[in-house]
Amino acid sequence: MTTIGFDADDTLWHNERFFRMTQDRFADLLRDYCEADHLMERLLEAEKRNISHYGFGIKGFVLSMIETALDVTGDRVPGPVIRALVDAGQEMLQHPIELLPHAQEAVEAIADTHRVLLITKGDLLDQERKLAQSGLGELFDGVEIVSAKTQPVYEEIFARHGDGAHWGMMIGNSMKSDVVPMVQAGGWGVHVPHGLEWEIERADPPHDAPRFVQLQDLGGLRAQIDRIEQSGD
Known part of the structure; x- marks a missing residue:
């Protein structure tokens, strides 16, 4: 990976x-x-x-x-x-940014060993504002603000920034946007539920997909990546 x-x-x-x-x-x-x-x-x-x-x-x-x-x-x-x-x-549009638990530590730990991307939907100016206020901006090797998250979008992004979706992982709270299309693209999809879910972002988990992972929070991400890489998958 x-x-x-x-x-x-x-x-x-x-x-x-x-x-x-x-x-x-x-x-x-x-x-x-x-x-x-x-x-x-x-x-x-x-x-x-x-x-x-x-x-x-x-x-x-x-x-x-x-x-x-x-x-x-x-x-x-x-x-x-x-x-x-x-x-x-x-x-x-003026709400201050409040990081979720383990967010900064998770990104920092992975940025030392992998290429790290931020891939998000939404209004360009608002997402840029939130990234700047988060204090995480310098940790990312690339930032993609897209209109939709689909299998072709992930295939293109991971090919351009990395070695293709097969050698990539996408982490997010949305089953529909972050997990399912990444798994369909051949990569790892890691679901980290937030607790509040927008109706439009709901989708059935791809339980039968070997590259689907669910974590309670970002605190377990580094260990999960290590397990995957040690298995050679």
Whole structure:
């Protein structure tokens, strides 16, 4: 194994909890127009529709909230509610970065022996901001901010930065984006669950795949890599 990729949001630092906090505020703002459960269903539908237009990230999330607010109010949503949603998005873009347990130690330990990549989805400016604030930027040999994480994307990235996906590993909290497509590309997919999972990122674990690994947290990553390399697989 020569090249190892890390996801960013909810793998190295907290992210989803800020979306959940904003969703709670969204439900409170629209409580006179729609029940919270139904509102979240409508928001999720809007997010699914809009990913192909806006991509992943806070800006698309805010636009989906505004669209949902217009839909559930019959285009009568008050201006102050729209303003509050815009303000909430700006607050999300300013949240300080908080690393997850073992994140820095895990990247540092692997950077001494392997080529290390950051491979993440989302808004370019926001992801660059978070990486800069994380203090981890100098540890990565390459940074890829992509619109989607698919088998061809991993094949191309690991070929360009390393020796191909077969000699690579991808680590992340999303089964759908970080693990399954990397395993399909012939590499190792390591799932490190975060606890908060976005509905859109759910997928069945590839339990029958020999190169699928699940860890409780990043603290066990270095030992897992050593076991794999000692086995010669």
